[in-house]
Amino acid sequence: MIPQEIAQTIIDPKAYADGVRVDDAFARLRKDMPFAQAHPEGFDPFWVVTKHADILAVERQNELFHNGDRATTLTPIEVDRKVREMMGGSPHLVRSLVQMDNPDHFAYRKLTQSWFMPQNLKKLEARIREIAKGFIDRMADMGGNCDFARDVAFLYPLHVIMEVLGVPESDEPRMLKLTQELFGSADPDLNRNRAEIADADAALAQIGATVGEFIEYFNAMTEDRRACPRDDLASVIANGQIGDQPLGHLEAMSYYIIAATAGHDTTSNTTAGGLWALAENPGEFAKLKSDASLIPSYLEESIRWVTPVKHFMRSAAADTEMHGQKIAKGDWMMLSYPSGNRDEDVFEDPFAFRVDRSPNKHVAFGYGAHVCLGQHLGRMEMRILWEELLPRLEALELAGAPKRMEANFVCGPKSVPISYRMH
Known part of the structure; x- marks a missing residue:
């Protein structure tokens, strides 16, 4: 069993904001207890999968380790109980690809998969480059100081995906706010009430309200796209069919x-x-400045370094054994991606940031059937931004202490103040 202090650290949103505390906790687990059970207060026990090879082994076996049977993200007992009450027994407030197992997962993924394949994304490249240049010009006009997270990094990918989806530009601030409320629900700077979360009721009320606002927005969009389909992702979802049935409303x-x-x-x-x-x-x-051919490896290193998705949960569909431990049917497991991406057996000097790291077999996008659907689009957006920005960026330094959000599921910087020189 994992020592209580480590178990509490790896679930604590503030430890992820700190970064060092959580890295130290996972380093200890990889060394001493690479596959062990955590029993943090207020949560059902769960296995913590910290090694790169074990994460791949779980992700490879979709029939044995399910996404849909239990909550797919780390959820307190009390919140889980309330979600099941609200959702007629289901542990999920939403039912996306992440919460599905086969055959549903395969059928729903196929619906939009072609949109996100590299050959299809090529036709977006010129438009994405135009969007990137617009943000870089704006950065050049800011007089050598900006908050790179808030002024560029949050807004550029948002604009790209909203254009792909078919959301008008005037609604982008609302979509950003709702996203940050959803992923930053534990962060008093970002959550819906802009306050510390008091208890399970408060947590669920906030997330429920945010999901409700999304649903209201996309209900109207569905009606519009059914009446007048366009060449956008919203039209594919609104008019999509699984077998010969339209998508379920929740799906x-x-x-x-x-x-x-x-x-x-x-x-x-x-x-x-x-x-x-x-x-x-x-x-x-x-x-990196002196060799643009390093942009692709710099990208992969950035993805490994940040690992924005910190975990997904799986549950065992049958009794099994792993890493010499007996796992019972129904056992819950936490796949720790940041730990896998700092695994000393896979990455030389894993706590060093190297723009030329190769090979770089990070697990930040997941692996196997559930590998991130949008990974090619994400890579393309980042590649284009750096291809346009790096030649113009002559000097760069931090202009204050960057801050990460407080979150144990999706977590990244919320502020990166920089000073810079551009031409």
Whole structure:
């Protein structure tokens, strides 16, 4: 059993905001208890999967380790009970690809998969480059000081995915606010009430209100796209069919919500965190400046470094054994992606940021059937931004202490103040 103090650290949103505390906790687990059970207060016990190889092994076996049977993110007992009451026994407030197992997962994924394949994304490249240049011009006009997270990194991927989805530009601030409320529900700077969360009722009320606002928005969009379909992702979801049936209402709404949140937030976090790392490592910045062919490896290192999605939960569909431990049917497991991405057996000097790291087999996008659907779009957005920004960025340093959000599920920088020189 994992020592209580470590178990509390790896679930604590403030430990992820701090960064060092959670890294130390996972480093201890990888070394001494790579596959062990945590019993933090207020939560059902769960196995903590900290090693890269074990994360891949779980993600590879979709029939044995399910997404849908229990909550897919770490959820307190009390919140889980209330969600099941609200949702007629289901542990899920939304039912997106993340909460599905086969055959549903395969059928729903197929619906939009072609939209996100590299050959299809090529036709977006020129438009994305135009959007990127607009943000870089804006950065150049800011007089050498900005908050890179708030002024560029949050807004650029948001604009791209909203255009793909078909959300008008005037609604982008609302979509950003709702995304931050959803993923930052534990962060008093970002959550719906802008306050510390008091208890399970308060937590659920806030998240429920945010999900409700998303649903209201996308209900109207569905009606519009059924009446007048366009060449956008919203029309695919609104008019999509599984077998010969339209998508269920909860599934359709969940599809929109995951596209409208995960579709930009993870890319934003990686972009902001990647620049933060360059500002802290002037030697790496110089290396990247002098060799544009390193942009792809810098990108992968940024993704590994930030690992915006901190965990997903799985549950065992049958009794099994792993890492010499007996796992019972129904046991809950936490796949810790930041731990896998600092695994000393896989990454040389894992706590160093290296723009030329190769190979870089990070697990930040997941693996196997549930690998991130939008990974190619995210990589393309980041590649284009850096291709346009790096040649113009002559000097870069932090202009204050960056801050991460308080969150144990999706977490990245919320502020990266920089001073810089551009031409």
